[in-house]
Amino acid sequence: MNPSFERLELLSEHACFGGVQRFYKHMSSEVGLPMRFGLFLPAKAVAGEAVPLLTFLAGLTCTEETFAFKAGAQRLAAELGLALLTPDTSPRNTGVDSEDHHWDFGVGAGFYLDATQAPWSGHWCMESYLLKELLPEVIDAFGLDGKRLGLFGHSMGGHGALTLALRHPGHFQSVSAFAPICAPTQCPWGHKAFTGYLGQDETTWAEHDASALMGQQTSAPYPGGILIDQGLADKFLAEQLHPEVFEAACAKAGQPLTLRRHDGYDHGYYFISTFVDDHLRHHAQALSRNA
Numbered sequence: 001m002n003p004s005f006e007r008l009e010l011l012s013e014h015a016c017f018g019g020v021q022r023f024y025k026h027m028s029s030e031v032g033l034p035m036r037f038g039l040f041l042p043a044k045a046v047a048g049e050a051v052p053l054l055t056f057l058a059g060l061t062c063t064e065e066t067f068a069f070k071a072g073a074q075r076l077a078a079e080l081g082l083a084l085l086t087p088d089t090s091p092r093n094t095g096v097d098s099e100d101h102h103w104d105f106g107v108g109a110g111f112y113l114d115a116t117q118a119p120w121s122g123h124w125c126m127e128s129y130l131l132k133e134l135l136p137e138v139i140d141a142f143g144l145d146g147k148r149l150g151l152f153g154h155s156m157g158g159h160g161a162l163t164l165a166l167r168h169p170g171h172f173q174s175v176s177a178f179a180p181i182c183a184p185t186q187c188p189w190g191h192k193a194f195t196g197y198l199g200q201d202e203t204t205w206a207e208h209d210a211s212a213l214m215g216q217q218t219s220a221p222y223p224g225g226i227l228i229d230q231g232l233a234d235k236f237l238a239e240q241l242h243p244e245v246f247e248a249a250c251a252k253a254g255q256p257l258t259l260r261r262h263d264g265y266d267h268g269y270y271f272i273s274t275f276v277d278d279h280l281r282h283h284a285q286a287l288s289r290n291a
């Protein structure tokens with residue numbers, strides 16, 4: 001049996017739109033603890049075809065189950081032949097006393113980076129976990145196409161999608177986000193997370209700020225375009241999200257950006273489920289070009 005597959009413990013399995021939604025647990029050497037993730041495989045992947053992999057990074061307080069339960073993405077993913085990977089949002093049960101004292105820092109709030117500050121630096125290394133361990137292991141275990149990878153996410157996970165896509169050029173072929181934290185160095189969530197995980201030296205923060213990273217580009221890193229949806233009734237928009245800062249950075253870099261602002265939509269999964277099909281099509285189109 002494939003050694004990557006052998007490392008995975010199947011927690012549950014549900015037939016879904018001709019494919020299968022599964023939840024797994026595995027021992028992560030990067031995190032140093034067991035981690036959980038969700039994986040939807042369309043019928044073609046179950047039959048052994050190397051389909052593209054689209055990874056969704058969830059927001060604050062979410063788990064590997066949230067997007068799988070609430071977004072309603074499996075129907076179209078099945079039709080388009082996309083596998084969907086939903087990692088957890090942080091390590092859990094780490095032994096750090098204060099890990100769950102805040103809903104926006106610690107457990108459920110890994111911010112998709114590698115912490116450099118104690119006590120977080122021991123286990124909080126979501127960037128290395130995703131890039132060096134989870135994605136390669138899942139691609140290998142299920143025979144997916146590692147050259148056709150898309151990344152999207154919501155809120156903190158939108159920050160994760162944009163920053164990881166910019167920090168790892170060439171790794172992902174498509175990127176999109178729902179209500180992302182676009183300029184974490186300029187908002188309370190970002191200040192709190194970066195102070196805790198990265199320390200007081202703000203020069204290190206810019207390396208994890210999507211707008212700052214885009215501002216450094218001299219040509220478009222995603223010439224096929226980036227898609228962002230943002231609800232205008234989102235209670236976090238004014239204070240935390242700052243899509244206009246990312247919009248300006250994209251304009252400066254010549255990065256095509258479709259930033260859609262939707263009257264009446266809030267921050268939650270009713271908003272995500274309304275527009276998720278457009279994101280799946282955005283990725284399917286980019287990933288089929290790379291086939």
Ligand SMILES: N[C@@H](CCC(=O)N[C@@H](CS)C(=O)NCC(=O)O)C(=O)O
Nearest residue numbers: 059060061062066103155156268269
């Ligand atoms: N607990 C927070 C809200 C946290 C929140 O909205 N989390 C978003 C991501 S930033 C989410 O997706 N929550 C899960 C859900 O809506 O099901 C509050 O009370 O304001």
